[in-house]
Amino acid sequence: MYLYFTIITKTDQSDILMKWCGDDQSSIYDGWKKIAKNRDSFNLYDLKKLSQRIKIISHINGRENCIEEDIIKESLESLTQIDKIASNKISNIGNDVNWEDVIGMEEGKKILTEIIIWPSKYNEIYKNCPIRLGRSAILYGSSGVGKTYLVRALIKKSNLYTMIIKGPELLSKYIGSSEENVRKTFEKARQNKPCLLIFEEFDGIAPRRGHDSTGVTDRVVNQLLTEMDGVESLDGVYVIATTSRIDLIDPALLRPGRLDYKIECKYPTQDERVSFLKLYIPKMGMHFKSSINNEEIQNDLNSLGKRMVNWSFGEIKGALTNTYFMALRKVQDDKSNSTHIKINEGDTIEITKIDLEMGIKESIPKRLMSSSNEYKSYLGEGINLKTGSRTTLA
Structure with missing residues (x-):
């Protein structure tokens, strides 16, 4: 039992997998060496489970005689975390954030x-x-x-x-x-x-x-x-x-x-807020009207960034999400009154500064709602809140 859970070296891992998946599967040896580069912790139990999964997936794909790197990767991904690392207290994940x-x-x-x-x-x-x-x-x-x-x-x-x-x-x-x-x-x-x-x-x-x-x-x-x-x-x-x-x-x-x-990790500066908007507006499926030139877009983003002082990146992203769905609702509910909003071939929605301003108004963080000055900076100078006066969001 001790040997069954002893960690196997990389070279032995390849040899064992090749043996259990078929002696003629030399492609497994090379494929596993690439995949196992940063995976040292595999024991016999892990490899046994993996070899069984490789056989199943290769059979499903009709490639029993040619088990290559992609089959091994798919087999690894399909295994539960407990099979991969023999512990339900630990997670092993990959990510696609650059x-x-x-x-x-x-x-x-x-x-x-x-x-x-x-x-x-x-x-x-x-x-x-x-x-x-x-x-x-x-x-x-x-x-x-x-x-x-x-x-x-x-x-x-x-x-x-x-x-x-x-x-x-x-x-x-x-x-x-x-x-x-x-x-x-x-x-x-x-x-x-x-x-x-x-x-x-x-x-x-x-x-x-x-x-x-x-x-x-x-x-x-x-x-x-x-x-x-x-x-x-x-x-x-x-x-x-x-x-x-x-x-x-x-x-x-x-x-x-x-x-x-x-x-x-601090709240973003003005330049960082503008950079975030530039990067994530297209990432979240939106684009500005083609008639707006780059200089106008930059000025609009600078203006919007100043309205989001002390907002976190998560809160700014929430405002962009609200902007997207508000624009999408306009497209679905009343296309005749929303000619400025269009969906192009790349499945992105056309927006304007007004749409972003509405998204910001709908997303003001609750922690910033205690100050009338902050209200005015986010909602615009048109709202005048005097000390002692009552107001409602209804």
Whole structure:
């Protein structure tokens, strides 16, 4: 049984798969070597399940005699997460967010490049470095500022084996189980190195010690401290945590050696808001009227950006979503009164600055609704709210 769950080397993985899928399937050997480049943690149990799936999918596609890389990839994707990594506490995902799609956060991208992307790309150079280099960071900031989006872009950019842990899922009502889940998580990360280990909602599992009557989170924090800066090395394992409440996290975890870098994700600046609008208006299926020249579009976007001071990227995206559906409803409900809105051959909707202004008005964040001055800046100077006067949104 121990051998059944022992991690197999890459070369042996290819040999075993070729044996179980058919001795004449030499294409499996080459195909698996490419796919397994960043997947070290496969045991006999995983490979047995994978070989069975390969046989099924190749039979369905009528390619039993020619099992190539695409068949292996499809088989891997169809396996459940528990079959791939033999643990229901860990997730392994891929992403399609490009590094260039992340607007702003230049300092954060610079740090992540230096501590994760470069060391994984130039492993031999960094391996011989005489000093200990930081290998972990925590991303913090208000909801919607782009922490998760930056992490998703990092996953694709680094091309590392990735494990994503949603903080609270590590906690268990049984004594000792939560700490065991932490140990198993880091053990699996070491087996998969180079590995990117991501903790979402980190404040949920690592709050300040001494405030939990049951002592569960205290023991989890102690286990995290042991794993992140203990006797056993974390070489090849890069840890990223995200949180909206860094003030709730135990200070011991925020010291160098545990989470080495603190990266603040702030609300976008005016230039970043305009860049975001430029990038995501076409991405979300919209385009400006062809009669509007680029200079007019730039002026309109600058004007709209100034109406969204202290909006997060998520809130701006919500405004664009509202704009899209409002424009779509006009097309569906009354085409005769919506001649300025058209759907072109690329399935994108034609919009104007007025449509975007309406989308913004429908999307004002509730946290910004306490100030009459902010109302005027978002809704326009035509609304005059005097101190003590009543108003309604009805």
